[in-house]
Amino acid sequence: MPQNPMKTDLRLLGKVSKLYYERQFTQQEIAERLNLSRPKVSRLLKQARREGIVQISVLHPSGTFNELENQLEETFNLNEAVIVESEVSTPQEVILKEIGSAAAGYLHRTLKDGDHIGVSWGTTLNAMVNALPARDACDVHVVQIIGGLGPPEAEVHATDLCRRLSRQLNSKLTLIPAPGIVDSQKSKDVLLSETHVQRAFDLFPKINTAYVGIGAPTPTSVVMRNSDILSQEELRVLLDQGCVGDIALRFFDMRGTPITSELDTRVIGISLEQLRQINRVVGIAGGPDKVKAVYGALVGGMINVLITDLVTAKHILTL
DSSP, X not given: OOOOHHXXXXXXXXXXXXXXXXXXXXXXXXXXXXXXOHHHHHHHHHHHHHHTSSOOOOOOOTTOOHHHHHHHHHHXXXXXXXXXXXXXXXXXXXXXXXXXXXXXXXXXXXXOTTOEEEEOOSHXXXXXXXXXXXXXXXXXXXXXXXXXXXXXXXXXXXHHHHHHHHHHHTOEEEOOOSBXXXXXXXXXXXXXXXXXXXXXXXXXXXXXXXXXXXXXXXXXXXXXXXXXXXXXHHHHHHHHTTEXXXXXXEEEETTOOBOOOGGGGGBOBOOHXXXXXXXXXXXXXXXXXXXXXXXXXXXXXXXXXXXXXXXXXXXHHHO
8 A cells, every 4th residue: 555645754753853954954954864855954944843743942041032022113114123131220330341241242243344433422332342362453444423511530431432432343443632512602603614524524424323322311411410511400401391301412202303503503523414424333321210202312313223131121012
């Protein structure tokens, strides 16, 4: 009596699947061993998946949050979301260190020869630079995208951040030799006419990746720790207009709409419109004070890669 062809097929599907998935044979080796063609082996393996003979499960390692990352990516049309572990009780300094370490890993993984990297300022970017291992990059150029803010000797100062990042990457470096905010439009116009300042601005269209901190306008924020950056009265005016956050001192509300104010005329740095022209903008921020700011940056399309912590990510998805 002839053998049932269905049983033969099932046996063959099981045989091919075991050789490929359990014994690590290549498809070519299976074809030679079982006297099959290479395309036939490929078709059998696909059929084994369809029939449920082979079932593949991806086990997420402890401390990774792939499903939540996927949800952020789909909700906000992101290229990638990276989430680090955190709890409600986790101190902010620990969150910053973990996010900075993840951002350093992301930069190291995605860095390409010839990249022009724009860098803003802030504590989270400082944590990223501190965690970044040294690497010789080929024809990479680091560009400061906002003038200096706060004391020049501070680690979060944009100039210092860019210098240290460039040193770690052994890259070219272009700085903005000017403060990030000045007293008047006239002072800004004078500084923008300087050759070295203009050289940095001329490079903005060449930037293909930007790393930016996302600020929140709170009385305890980095911006408010130094009265030379923003006064309490200026903060009040911004809050009255619905401000929830800023990137490089460009403020926006919960809908991601830029807030136009007199401050804009005094900031020496990249605009939100210029930022949106950059192919990849990596927003790095976390902690309870940053939830609305990160949300605004996401819905406003200012960033397309987000590196944050677990608690912040969950809160963002509830807004």
